[in-house]
Amino acid sequence: MDLIGTFLRxxxxxxxxxxxxxxxxxxxxxxxxxxxxxxxxSWVNLAxxxxxxxLPVGLLMIAGEIDISIGAMIPAGSMTTAILSxxxxxxxxxxxxxALAVGVLVGLVNGLLTVRTTVPSLIVTLGTLxxxxxxxxxxxxxxxxxxxxxxxAPDWAKFAFGHLIAGSHQVIIVWWVLLTMIFxxxxxxxxxxxxxxxxxxxxxxxxxxxxxxxxxxxxxxxxSAVCASFVGMCQAILFNSAQVSGxxxxxxxxxxxxxxxxxxxxxxxxxxxxxxxxxxxxxxxxxxxxxxNIDRNWSNLIIGAVLLLAVLMNNTFRKLAxxxxxxxxxx
Amino acid sequence: xxxGATSGSGGLGRVLRRPETGSFLGLIVVYVVFALLGGxxxxxxxxxxxxxNMAxxxxxxxLPVGLLMIAGELDISVGxxxxxxxxxxxxxxxxxxxxxxxxxxxxLGVGLAVGFLNGLLVTRTGIPSLIITIGTMFAxxxxxxxxxxxxAGSTGVFIVPDPLTKSIFGEALGGMFQVGIFWWxxxxxxxxxxxxxxxxxxxxxxxxxxxxxxxxxxxxxxxxxxxLFMLSGxxxxxxxxxxxxxxxxxxxAAGSSFIFNSxxxxxxxxxxxxxxxxxxxxxVIGTMTFAIVNQGIFFSGLDPNFGSIIIGxxxxxxxxxxxxxxxxxxxxxxxxx
Numbered sequence: 256m257d258l259i260g261t262f263l264r265x266x267x268x269x270x271x272x273x274x275x276x277x278x279x280x281x282x283x284x285x286x287x288x289x290x291x292x293x294x295x296x297s298w299v300n301l302a303x304x305x306x307x308x309x310l311p312v313g314l315l316m317i318a319g320e321i322d323i324s325i326g327a328m329i330p331a332g333s334m335t336t337a338i339l340s341x342x343x344x345x346x347x348x349x350x351x352x353x354a355l356a357v358g359v360l361v362g363l364v365n366g367l368l369t370v371r372t373t374v375p376s377l378i379v380t381l382g383t384l385x386x387x388x389x390x391x392x393x394x395x396x397x398x399x400x401x402x403x404x405x406x407x408a409p410d411w412a413k414f415a416f417g418h419l420i421a422g423s424h425q426v427i428i429v430w431w432v433l434l435t436m437i438f439x440x441x442x443x444x445x446x447x448x449x450x451x452x453x454x455x456x457x458x459x460x461x462x463x464x465x466x467x468x469x470x471x472x473x474x475x476x477x478x479s480a481v482c483a484s485f486v487g488m489c490q491a492i493l494f495n496s497a498q499v500s501g502x503x504x505x506x507x508x509x510x511x512x513x514x515x516x517x518x519x520x521x522x523x524x525x526x527x528x529x530x531x532x533x534x535x536x537x538x539x540x541x542x543x544x545x546x547x548n549i550d551r552n553w554s555n556l557i558i559g560a561v562l563l564l565a566v567l568m569n570n571t572f573r574k575l576a577x578x579x580x581x582x583x584x585x586x
Numbered sequence: 587x588x589x590g591a592t593s594g595s596g597g598l599g600r601v602l603r604r605p606e607t608g609s610f611l612g613l614i615v616v617y618v619v620f621a622l623l624g625g626x627x628x629x630x631x632x633x634x635x636x637x638x639n640m641a642x643x644x645x646x647x648x649l650p651v652g653l654l655m656i657a658g659e660l661d662i663s664v665g666x667x668x669x670x671x672x673x674x675x676x677x678x679x680x681x682x683x684x685x686x687x688x689x690x691x692x693x694l695g696v697g698l699a700v701g702f703l704n705g706l707l708v709t710r711t712g713i714p715s716l717i718i719t720i721g722t723m724f725a726x727x728x729x730x731x732x733x734x735x736x737x738a739g740s741t742g743v744f745i746v747p748d749p750l751t752k753s754i755f756g757e758a759l760g761g762m763f764q765v766g767i768f769w770w771x772x773x774x775x776x777x778x779x780x781x782x783x784x785x786x787x788x789x790x791x792x793x794x795x796x797x798x799x800x801x802x803x804x805x806x807x808x809x810x811x812x813x814l815f816m817l818s819g820x821x822x823x824x825x826x827x828x829x830x831x832x833x834x835x836x837x838x839a840a841g842s843s844f845i846f847n848s849x850x851x852x853x854x855x856x857x858x859x860x861x862x863x864x865x866x867x868x869x870v871i872g873t874m875t876f877a878i879v880n881q882g883i884f885f886s887g888l889d890p891n892f893g894s895i896i897i898g899x900x901x902x903x904x905x906x907x908x909x910x911x912x913x914x915x916x917x918x919x920x921x922x923x
Contacts, residue, residue: 368902372905372906372909373909374859374905374906374909375859375860377716377859378849378853378859378901378905379902379905381846381849381850381853381901382898382899382901382902382905383898383902384846384898385846385850385894385895385897385898385901386894386895386897386898386899386902387898388894388898389891389892389893389894389895389896389897389898390895392891392894393889393891393892393895396889396891397889507662507720507723507724510716510717510720511720511721511724514717520714520716520717521714550732550735550736552728552731552732552735553728553731553732554728555724555725555727555728555731556724556725556728556729556732557728558724558725558728559721559722559723559724559725559726559728560721560725562717562720562721562724563707563718563721563722563725566711566713566717566718566721567711567713570711570712570713
């Protein structure tokens with residue numbers, strides 16, 4: 256009884272329940288063989304690519320900000336790698352560092368504009384999203400004369416960033432799990448995590464308590480842009496080519512994963528475990544439908560329904576958590 | 587000018603403090619730049635029709651989205667309502683062969699229903715409208731795709747509208763100017779009256795400024811929020827109706843570009859995302875600026891991809907100048923006191 260209560264009060268509770276619910280739904284109504292599904296690569300690959308972006312964006316949302324420019328940073332990362340190392344033939348290390356540097360730069364612009372002005376980060380990053388799309392497209396056309404560049408990465412880079420484990424699982428899954436563990440440690444075990452939660456709860460009080468809120472915000476924006484261009488870089492190395500399009504789908508998909516994972520859009524509440532399970536839930540819903548005998552055209556409907564249900568559950572559980580501590584204090 | 591007491595500089599100051607001044611200056615600069623780059627073609631009828639047609643489509647949606655943003659809410663689901671409405675029209679009137687007015691009523695009904703659902707969920711749950719409308723966007727696009735495949739068996743449905751319907755919703759005057767431009771003008775007049783003449787408009791500003799105080803002052807905030815979401819659903823559905831009648835076909839995948847485009851028009855037009863400030867004139871100016879950059883780039887001989895760099899820069903410039911203008915306006919009031 257108390258165990259259940261403790262579980263329900265955790266931010267990750269709704270995402271874990273949603274995941275179980277979706278799996279049960281697919282198994283009962285869709286006739287999915289869960290063993291075969293667990294071994295399948297499609298949903299893990301999707302979850303890993305999405306998850307690496309969702310982690311830092313989730314931190315931003317816990318801090319009360321949002322970053323939608325990631326939609327342009329994924330193609331920016333892959334194009335930078337492919338143009339530098341593929342088209343100009345520079346060493347792959349230069350291309351990779353270039354991609355990450357573009358991420359640092361855009362994150363810095365996002366962060367500076369957000370902390371220096373009163374403009375909401377949704378609008379700031381909408382501006383950089385559109386601007387970066389244009390910059391990536393036009394620089395690709397100007398430099399290479401096309402919108403798609405091929406890239407031949409050396410073996411060590413392919414092994415580290417872009418080969419298929421057992422012929423089906425992308426190596427980026429390892430990076431995702433690794434990054435999740437690092438994020439979980441930093442957010443839940445170091446003071447930086449506390450700072451982020453404090454900032455999302457009440458920015459003014461956080462600053463008054465001595466937290467360098469501006470530097471922290473800029474750092475978080477840099478983190479999310481770098482993670483997005485890292486995903487782009489890995490995709491370019493994996494597929495041996497980079498396209499200027501793609502990435503826009505990540506914007507809403509990442510937000511859905513994070514919110515299903517129990518992060519409060521208004522800030523101050525959430526967990527890395529929640530974001531992890533939110534991403535897994537999203538990937539299971541959108542890829543799992545291919546394993547069912549449900550018509551796959553309905554998958555968006557299920558995503559929408561899961562999002563709304565998970566958010567409602569989160570709301571209920573959060574009230575539970577808040578009331579619980581309140582009751583304890585009164586006694 | 588009416589007070590007579592204000593000096594010349596005071597009058598200028600008052601003009602500068604109006605929320606749409608910055609966006610108007612932006613419009614002039616953008617138009618002049620593209621007129622210089624684009625030459626005669628951009629200044630004559632083909633040039634005007636190309637950007638006005640685009641402005642009309644996105645403008646009809648940007649107006650109610652702007653009202654929602656003034657009230658402190660967002661609506662992402664417009665991107666899914668638009669194709670849902672087009673396909674409803676096409677399925678009812680073409681696939682089932684029912685009269686076109688039933689199809690149009692059905693399409694608009696879909697928009698109103700989704701808007702009602704959005705409003706109900708936002709007011710009842712207290713979850714941010716960004717999240718709610720992302721959820722309904724996914725759900726509506728899933729329903730649209732699922733039902734279209736189920737009923738029509740493909741992702742696109744064709745329709746041949748009768749001449750009367752075509753002339754009302756989908757005619758191009760002189761082969762260039764879509765009739766949608768006049769509908770946009772109509773929407774502008776109606777929404778201008780709603781926001782700036784009727785008491786309903788004051789309610790919206792009050793809602794965006796401070797929801798709690800607005801409710802305490804007796805404003806029916808929940809009903810108002812639901813009405814605003816229904817308005818944006820209706821407008822998105824209306825554009826869906828005009829598109830299906832103009833092009834003679836409805837596609838499942840259309841509409842997602844309208845989500846960010848409508849928000850950008852509204853923000854370039856000087857509306858605050860945080861609510862409580864903005865004007866219909868500003869939204870119209872923002873829409874025209876957006877459309878001129880988007881279409882003018884094709885007349886300018888520049889690489890078309892530069893267009894989105896300019897839009898992004900313009901968006902950031904607009905919000906930054908709004909920031910400055912607002913600070914000026916607020917400090918001015920403080921000085922007077």
